Amino acid sequence: MKRTLALTTVLFLFSTLFIVGVCVAGPPESTPTKPFVAQWTGTLYNVGVCPFEPERYILTVNFGQGSATVLGPASFVFMYCIDPTLSVPGYGWGVVTTANGDKLYARITHLTVTPGDPVTGTPTTWSEDEDLLGGTGRFENARGESKSSGIWGSADGFPIGFTVSPELLGPPAESGVQNWIGTTTGEFRF
Helix, strand or coil: CHHHHHHHHHHHHHHHHHHHHHHCCCCCCCCCCEEEEEEEEEEEEEEEECCCCCCCCEEEEEEEEEEECCCEEEEEEEEEEECHHHCCCEEEEEEEEECCCCEEEEEEEEEEEECCECCCCECEEEEEEEEEEEECHHHCCCEEEEEEEEEEEECCECCCCCCCCCCCCCCCCCCCCEEEEEEEEEEEEC
């Protein structure tokens, strides 16, 4: 009961932040767009059923860290509602927090997972599209789009031959279901 209440509270707060971010006016059209590239790593946790969705939707929380041009070092938490009956497509929302505390809000509009093949050693891959919808500090009126993609590894690590920058990988969390690494490219105005 307490876990359900906690999850509902977190979802409510994320939804509130998302709605506030969407309602904030974007930067003027004359503001130039700034391209960015990022590299991230993180751990996914399946924490239950998504509220407000059919029971088949799984609530997955993604904690990660990395570095991006424009953002610098950053951490994030994203929440996804995933339907495993449809080859794991889903949607979600999240908050990226920079080293100085500025936040950038994102809405995941399209998530696709392509299962790997353990026989051939092909890793599971994922991709998603994000809308960047405001934030705090220098990102208060940010607007833009980005695309992310990468691979999932098991809790034991990534496929043989796949190298990961050591500063991006911390030890896997004991209760994480999947570790992953990925890149993001996009552009936004702020």
